Amino acid sequence: MQKILNQIQHPHDLKRLDGEELISLCEEIRQEILRTVSQNGGHLSSNLGTVELTVALHYVFDLPRDKLIWDVGHQSYAHKLLTGRRDRFHTLRQYQGVSGFPKREESPYDTFDSGHSGTSISAALGMAEAKRHQGNEGRAIAIIGDGSMTAGLAFEGLNQAGHLDEDLIVVLNDNEMSISHNVGALSSYLNRLMTGQFVNRFRTEMMNFLETIPSIGKSALRFAKKAEESLKGLLMPGLLFEELGLKYVGPIDGHRLDHLIENFQNIKRLRGPLLVHVITKKGKGYAPSENNPSLFHSVPPFDLETGEIKKGSGPLPPSYTEVFGETLCKLANEDQRIIAITAAMQSGTGLEEFSKKFPDRFYDIGIAEQHAVTFAAGLALEGMKPVVAIYSTFLQRAYDQIHQDVCLQNLPVVFALDRGGIVGEDGPTHHGLFDYSYLRHIPNLVIMVPKDEEEFQHMIKTAMDHPGPIAFRYPRSRGVGVERSDTLQTFEIGKGELLREGHHLLILAIGSTVYPSLKAAERLEEIGINAAVINSRFLKPLDGDLICDWAQKTGRMLTVEENVLMGGFGSAVLELFQERNLFGIPIKRLGLPDCFIEHGPQSLLREKYGLDEGGIFREAKTLVEG
Numbered sequence: 001m002q003k004i005l006n007q008i009q010h011p012h013d014l015k016r017l018d019g020e021e022l023i024s025l026c027e028e029i030r031q032e033i034l035r036t037v038s039q040n041g042g043h044l045s046s047n048l049g050t051v052e053l054t055v056a057l058h059y060v061f062d063l064p065r066d067k068l069i070w071d072v073g074h075q076s077y078a079h080k081l082l083t084g085r086r087d088r089f090h091t092l093r094q095y096q097g098v099s100g101f102p103k104r105e106e107s108p109y110d111t112f113d114s115g116h117s118g119t120s121i122s123a124a125l126g127m128a129e130a131k132r133h134q135g136n137e138g139r140a141i142a143i144i145g146d147g148s149m150t151a152g153l154a155f156e157g158l159n160q161a162g163h164l165d166e167d168l169i170v171v172l173n174d175n176e177m178s179i180s181h182n183v184g185a186l187s188s189y190l191n192r193l194m195t196g197q198f199v200n201r202f203r204t205e206m207m208n209f210l211e212t213i214p215s216i217g218k219s220a221l222r223f224a225k226k227a228e229e230s231l232k233g234l235l236m237p238g239l240l241f242e243e244l245g246l247k248y249v250g251p252i253d254g255h256r257l258d259h260l261i262e263n264f265q266n267i268k269r270l271r272g273p274l275l276v277h278v279i280t281k282k283g284k285g286y287a288p289s290e291n292n293p294s295l296f297h298s299v300p301p302f303d304l305e306t307g308e309i310k311k312g313s314g315p316l317p318p319s320y321t322e323v324f325g326e327t328l329c330k331l332a333n334e335d336q337r338i339i340a341i342t343a344a345m346q347s348g349t350g351l352e353e354f355s356k357k358f359p360d361r362f363y364d365i366g367i368a369e370q371h372a373v374t375f376a377a378g379l380a381l382e383g384m385k386p387v388v389a390i391y392s393t394f395l396q397r398a399y400d401q402i403h404q405d406v407c408l409q410n411l412p413v414v415f416a417l418d419r420g421g422i423v424g425e426d427g428p429t430h431h432g433l434f435d436y437s438y439l440r441h442i443p444n445l446v447i448m449v450p451k452d453e454e455e456f457q458h459m460i461k462t463a464m465d466h467p468g469p470i471a472f473r474y475p476r477s478r479g480v481g482v483e484r485s486d487t488l489q490t491f492e493i494g495k496g497e498l499l500r501e502g503h504h505l506l507i508l509a510i511g512s513t514v515y516p517s518l519k520a521a522e523r524l525e526e527i528g529i530n531a532a533v534i535n536s537r538f539l540k541p542l543d544g545d546l547i548c549d550w551a552q553k554t555g556r557m558l559t560v561e562e563n564v565l566m567g568g569f570g571s572a573v574l575e576l577f578q579e580r581n582l583f584g585i586p587i588k589r590l591g592l593p594d595c596f597i598e599h600g601p602q603s604l605l606r607e608k609y610g611l612d613e614g615g616i617f618r619e620a621k622t623l624v625e626g
Contacts, residue, residue, distance in 0.1 A: 002028045011058040011082055011109070022059065022257055026051045029078050030285045032089065036077075038304040040092050041425065042100055043074035045282040045293040046145070049175050049254070053278055054078035056260035057141065057171070060268060065137065067111040067127050071120035071144035071154075073101035073429075074298070075173065076110075083109035093425035095600030101429060115429020116394065117367045118151025120144045121170055125157055128166045139268070141169040147344055150366030155244075161273040162245020168273045174251065175282045175293075241275040250277025255284060294347055298426075317479040320456060321418055324474065325350030327457045327488070328387060331464055332358055338464065339379055339386040343369045349389040349418050369394055373401035373413070380411040385464060389416040392432025392473060393423075399438060407444045407469050414463045420449070420473035421512055421562035422606060427599030433592050435473055437567035440540045446470040446493055447539040449511035453479030455537070461488035473539075475512045475562070477602065496543035498550070502532035504624050505556035508547060510536040510569050513560040513611060520616035529624050539569055544576050551577075551585050558588045558620050562611055565591040588623050590616065 004021055005028040007013060017025065029051050037044045055078065057068060063083070070076040080098060081089055084107060091097025102110040112123045124142035131138055148154055149172065161168050241248045247270070252263055260278070267274060282297075283289025288307025289296040301310045318326075332338040332354065340358070342349045344367045355362040365372050369390055376386035388395075395402075395417060406413045420432040439447055446466060450456035456474060463470045499514070500521055509517035514535045521531040532550050536542065551557045561569035570589030577583070592609055606612045610619065 047077040060264040073114040117148035118153040121157030254278040254280035320474040321350035415471035417473040428596040436563040451514035494541035500533040
């Protein structure tokens with residue numbers, strides 16, 4: 001029974017609760033998160049670890065006048081429960097339900113849409129500066145995880161924050177450390193002391209006084225600062241942030257609600273840029289998640305009692321991610337030059353086994369996609385075969401490095417784009433719907449897209465044999481269940497595959513749209529429409545001869561892709577026809593419209609946007625019948 005949580009509609013409701021009630025509230029929030037995520041899936045470990053921190057921030061600060069900016073956003077479930085969405089929280093990550101990430105259109109308390117890491121400090125600093133320019137009151141508070149601090153953007157924001165000396169609070173949620181009781185108690189005491197009004201007023205007045213002393217004032221001031229830094233260096237790891245110009249407070253035990261509240265009340269009165277170092281535990285309060293936080297980072301529905309992931313009945317085909325990891329290990333056994341690189345997604349990209357078998361050839365470089373690509377370029381220049389495995393939506397962050405450091409120099413770097421296409425419940429920040437468009441126009445780059453797991457493993461082999469930059473894009477899903485051969489082959493670059501002959505129209509498909517296109521062709525046959533189907537295999541270069549030949553034979557063509565239409569696969573085909581002066585053939589492009597696609601099950605979204613068997617059937621029928 002949620003006796004206290006049910007009373008909370010807005011953050012100001014917290015302010016009438018006493019200490020014991022706040023502690024009970026934290027437990028109720030934790031249980032509600034567990035119940036919902038066990039049913040819907042979602043990000044569990046990070047959210048269980050930030051419950052007390054979230055309650056303390058909402059208790060002390062005045063939202064929405066004060067702005068909370070959640071980095072990445074997968075630690076904001078407690079925030080959603082405290083800001084008017086408790087009654088709808090059971091719809092978390094469901095179609096037209098509560099988003100799994102902060103979303104401005106969902107609530108005035110969500111101040112910045114986030115889904116990619118490292119953005120919070122820059123956004124918060126911009127808000128703080130805007131408040132200053134407009135004379136508005138309120139603080140900007142960025143909450144960033146320790147993993148996100150590996151992003152270069154985070155340090156760029158810190159660098160400017162220290163330079164501007166603006167009123168900004170950065171909360172570093174550090175969930176990779178644990179504090180012993182002695183250190184934690186001492187640290188909490190010191191920070192409550194150092195953030196108190198008396199100490200800070202004394203510190204400021206003393207510094208001002210020393211500056212006024214003739215001759216020796218500046219020397220005395222330098223000595224005082226060095227002494228202060230030496231003491232801090234002995235007791236706390238904050239000198240890096242102090243050097244950047246931020247006052248450091250921490251570390252603070254992130255699960256001692258009373259200490260969090262007292263420190264934030266003191267910090268609220270301080271001016272200038274501050275970094276508050278909070279230690280939390282991933283998966284706090286749920287043993288399976290505490291013991292295996294990586295598994296429960298982003299988890300499908302699971303049994304709440306046992307922590308076991310719910311699985312369907314019968315054997316399932318391997319996921320594309322699993323096929324990638326297995327195939328790369330197989331190739332790496334044969335070629336000592338193969339290197340695997342990922343950006344804080346070792347498990348998510350299927351490289352767990354690779355990291356164990358070839359630890360000397362595996363690099364997890366943290367959330368630093370730009371560095372990953374240029375690092376790979378350096379490896380390639382010295383004769384290695386680097387494979388950069390990054391989610392499609394995250395690789396967008398390294399566009400310049402792909403262009404300048406790899407493709408311009410025509411280096412043999414392999415890009416493995418996981419989560420290509422519609423990803424489902426994580427929504428618009430995670431859908432990989434733009435990679436066709438942002439990659440295919442870069443010179444020297446070859447791009448492949450598999451129709452199934454058998455074809456995929458041969459594409460990985462093809463990529464490793466290619467002497468220049470090459471990418472393959474694959475979906476967040478399981479394979480279609482075809483048998484995989486033991487021997488890997490190399491495809492001829494730019495050669496497509498005719499899967500079905502026909503004379504009424506050509507359905508030209510690529511990747512995940514190939515099998516639905518074949519099924520649509522079978523349904524068309526039942527109503528007397530005979531459709532040819534081509535699996536393009538290559539987004540770039542296209543098999544121009546095969547495509548143009550069958551387009552002319554059938555007289556009509558439907559292109560199908562799981563990418564935005566602008567600049568995508570269909571656009572490439574139109575360019576091909578223009579180059580070959582092939583006009584007069586009716587063409588319909590089927591793909592995603594010019595909008596950001598919402599969160600929801602993959603099958604539902606594909607049906608909604610016409611990328612399933614039924615949608616392809618309808619478009620093809622209309623194209624033939626007019």
